[in-house]
Every structure is written in C-alpha cells, then in structure tokens.
Amino acid sequence: MMKTILIFTREYAHPKLSAAGGTGSFYKKYVTALLEKGYKVIVFGDNNVDLNERQDNLHLHFTKKNYFKKHFVQELFRSLGKRLKIASLEAYFLKKEIKNLTQQLQKFLQKEDIYPDVIETHDWEGASLFLDELKTPYVVRAHGCYRILKKYFGYKASLGVEVIETEALKKASHLICVSKNSQRMYEETFGNKGTIITNGVTTTAQNLSETLPFSLFFFGSVTTKKGFDIALNVFKRILQKFPTATLHIVGKNYENYLKENNLGEQKNVINHGHLQGEELKIILQEADTFIFPSQGETFGLALCEAMELGKAVVAADIPSFRDIITHTKDGFIAKKEDEYYEYIVKLFQDDVLNKTIAKNARQTIHTQYNFEKTVENSLLYYQKTINN
Structure with a gap:
C-alpha cells in the first residue's frame, strides 16, 4: 500500500x-x-x-x-x-x-x-x-x-x-x-x-455578496501575452457605452506595462496588484464579468478560479479555454475584439443572462475541474x- x-x-x-x-x-x-x-x-x-x-x-x-x-x-x-x-x-x-x-x-x-x-x-x-x-x-x-x-x-x-x-x-x-x-x-x-x-480549483461555498455593477475584471499578469492590450482596448469602448464602468486589474506588472507602452493614467482603471488567499477571493467576488484575452495557456487555472466563484467569463479562442468553456452555455469564447465587446455588453445589459452563465460556469468547475x-x-x- x-x-x-x-x-x-x-x-x-x-x-x-x-x-x-x-x-x-x-x-x-x-x-x-x-x-x-x-x-x-x-x-x-x-x-x-x-x-x-x-x-x-x-x-x-x-x-x-x-x-x-x-x-x-x-x-x-x-x-x-x-x-x-x-x-x-x-x-x-x-x-x-x-x-x-x-x-x-x-x-x-x-x-x-x-x-x-x-x-x-x-x-x-x-x-x-x-x-x-x-x-x-x-x-x-x-x-x-x-x-x-x-x-x-x-x-x-x-x-x-x-x-x-x-x-x-x-x-x-x-x-x-x-x-x-x-x-x-x-x-x-x-x-x-x-x-x-x-x-x-478548490471548491468553496457560494458567496452571494454584492457585485460592482459594470465592473470588468482582468485576472493575471499585465502583459501582451496575457492579452492586456486587448482588454484595455475593449474597455475603452465599453466606457463610451457605460460611463460608470470600471476595469479592475488583479495581477502584477500594471505600472511597468504603462511605462513600457508610454501610456499615462487610464480612466476608470483600478489596479489591485498581485493578491493572494482570502484577500484575492474577496476582491474577485466583486466582479460583474471577467475578461481572459490570453494568447496561449497550457491550462486556464485563473479562468477556472473565476468560474468557480460563479462569475460570467469572456475568454480567448485558444484550445485550453475551449477545453473548459462551452460557448454561450457557461461562458463566451471571443475570436476578435468586436466579439469581446459584444459579449461583455450583453452580460452588462442582461442580468438574467449574466446570472445563468455564471451559475453554469460554477457547475462546470464543480463537476469537471474540482x-x-x-x-x-x-x-x-x-x-x-x-x-x-
């Protein structure tokens, strides 16, 4: 034995x-x-x-x-x-x-x-x-x-x-x-x-705390490989339609990214930095919708963590994300910037859709990625x- x-x-x-x-x-x-x-x-x-x-x-x-x-x-x-x-x-x-x-x-x-x-x-x-x-x-x-x-x-x-x-x-x-x-x-x-x-991911009891309306969360290192350039472009368009929308960054390298790309302070962008443990969970639970525009991953662990919390996700059309998400059932797969924008707008406008996708996302993780x-x-x- x-x-x-x-x-x-x-x-x-x-x-x-x-x-x-x-x-x-x-x-x-x-x-x-x-x-x-x-x-x-x-x-x-x-x-x-x-x-x-x-x-x-x-x-x-x-x-x-x-x-x-x-x-x-x-x-x-x-x-x-x-x-x-x-x-x-x-x-x-x-x-x-x-x-x-x-x-x-x-x-x-x-x-x-x-x-x-x-x-x-x-x-x-x-x-x-x-x-x-x-x-x-x-x-x-x-x-x-x-x-x-x-x-x-x-x-x-x-x-x-x-x-x-x-x-x-x-x-x-x-x-x-x-x-x-x-x-x-x-x-x-x-x-x-x-x-x-x-x-x-470790499964947890459902937390029904209030979410921040029109909040879009980017969870990961702030790099082009993780698709932060796409997230920022999409958010700028979102902001024109929803002036109170916020982009929340949970991950390292935001200040470096701004410097490297000669960017100044970004309107309605909130940088939480790299968080761990309970502090990470509390912040992520505030999200309305998550965006994962990564260029490539061997597995989508951060994606799974967001879905486990019962959150709607819009993710890149890459094999590892397609393995996890069934498009339009427990999340959305976006092939280009226009599609990220379209799906996030839908999730911001339609509360019933957002809650249904989020509930299914949590179910997927509990049954398959536990x-x-x-x-x-x-x-x-x-x-x-x-x-x-």
Whole structure:
C-alpha cells in the first residue's frame, strides 16, 4: 500500500523560499491535500536558500542552488554555449547540474532512511532526466516546459534547456498532462502521449455578496501575452457605452506595462496588484464579468478560479479555454475584439443572462475541474505506475 510520496521540485511556495510561480503554488496546495489524506510527503529540491523543515508527516528539504558557483569553469562553458547557441555544449553542463541534484536527492534518502513509493516532478528544465537511476517509479506532471512555451506561445528558451527537456520527456514513461490541449502539444513535440489529469480549483461555498455593477475584471499578469492590450482596448469602448464602468486589474506588472507602452493614467482603471488567499477571493467576488484575452495557456487555472466563484467569463479562442468553456452555455469564447465587446455588453445589459452563465460556469468547475478530483486521480495514477 502506498504511504510515502516524494515531490522533486525546483519551486515551492513557502515564506522562506524564493517567490514561486504556478508550479510552486500547485505543489504547496497539492502537498497540503496529500497530508490531509494521511500520506507522508517529502519535498526535495534546490532553491536560493537552504531549508530543512519537518512537521508531522511533512519533510521539506531544499539545498542551496549553487552548482555553477562551485564549478565556475563549467559555468563559463555553459554560458558560452548559450551565447553562441551551441545547444550540445550548453546542454552538456546543464545535465551535470541536474545529475548533481539527483545524486543529492539519493544521498538525502539514504541518510534519512526514506523509501518513497513514488516520485513526482515537473517537466521544465529536464528535472526528471536522471530519476530512473533511483529505481523508484516516477511521474512527470506537465506544468509547461520551456520548449512547449517557446513552440506554441512564443516564449524565449535557450537551446540547451530545450535539449535536456526533450531528452527527459522522451524517456519519461509516466506523464500527466493537465488538459486535452496539453496532451496534444506534448505528443506532437515529444512523441509522448500523457495521461490527462486536469488541474482543478478548490471548491468553496457560494458567496452571494454584492457585485460592482459594470465592473470588468482582468485576472493575471499585465502583459501582451496575457492579452492586456486587448482588454484595455475593449474597455475603452465599453466606457463610451457605460460611463460608470470600471476595469479592475488583479495581477502584477500594471505600472511597468504603462511605462513600457508610454501610456499615462487610464480612466476608470483600478489596479489591485498581485493578491493572494482570502484577500484575492474577496476582491474577485466583486466582479460583474471577467475578461481572459490570453494568447496561449497550457491550462486556464485563473479562468477556472473565476468560474468557480460563479462569475460570467469572456475568454480567448485558444484550445485550453475551449477545453473548459462551452460557448454561450457557461461562458463566451471571443475570436476578435468586436466579439469581446459584444459579449461583455450583453452580460452588462442582461442580468438574467449574466446570472445563468455564471451559475453554469460554477457547475462546470464543480463537476469537471474540482481540485479534489485532481488529487484523487493523481493517487490512482501513482498506484497504477507502482503496479506496472
């Protein structure tokens, strides 16, 4: 019977560790759920600081990320490979770093006399490359590696990182993909057809607090990749029709975005900045309608959070959002700026439509994108992996 689960990660949400992105936030939430189910959980990785903490069934162990500081000649060649775009040279030294971290994990397990039943890690930076040497079944969860982000969403990635990610993912026998779209991208790119276990959000009791009339919410980082330029253009048109309308930003980078695009103060735009926990939930509950004009996502977690709160959403016509939204039933899919405008105007004008879409959105999340299901399906997959 499975008792001990090890999470091998280079990112984890913890006050003593460096700021975590989506992967680190996911693992924090996931580990909490595993502990509640009575599992023993080990979280091992590297970070900007050393950390060793134990509490009941949880053991966190992070070593200081300083491999290339200790091996500065290797760092010289690695950075040279990156600069000259010699993929094999950069990858050769990146592999040494991953190998070293995996060996540190092995020594840690031996020293602490820990025998995990299964190991889970993320797909980015080739974290799983040498895990087969530990002779413990391992699972890779596709959070969105650099090669995928570069190929499908136009992000930047070094050639060496792409090489080690490709090698790691081609040899990973057990891959979890977070959506149908994610599965398609990973199969096309690495020839590895993963098993779909959708990400989900924690379901909450319905909050019936008052919403702000004619309030449009943008939830995410303020960047062109997240479609903020579209949100702003659409809102300016909305403002002409509804002079009391407000655009609320919940996410980081608004001031930087204004500077980079030579924009002054924007009329009726309220910037809440990056929020977390209860504070985030309280602000999001004020929304009348959400806009998600992102250029690309491996999964729409922020979209799911808005829908779970029982809010009407208008989202971009991208595969990951189409996986979640049934157009005109539990949200709207917009192909161009005119359509964003048209659907938001409809939702602002027709209260019955807004409430119906919002109710259906919440229902979709509770039945299909519930975090409890993510955890349960992951545990079943682990067991299957161990049995194989």
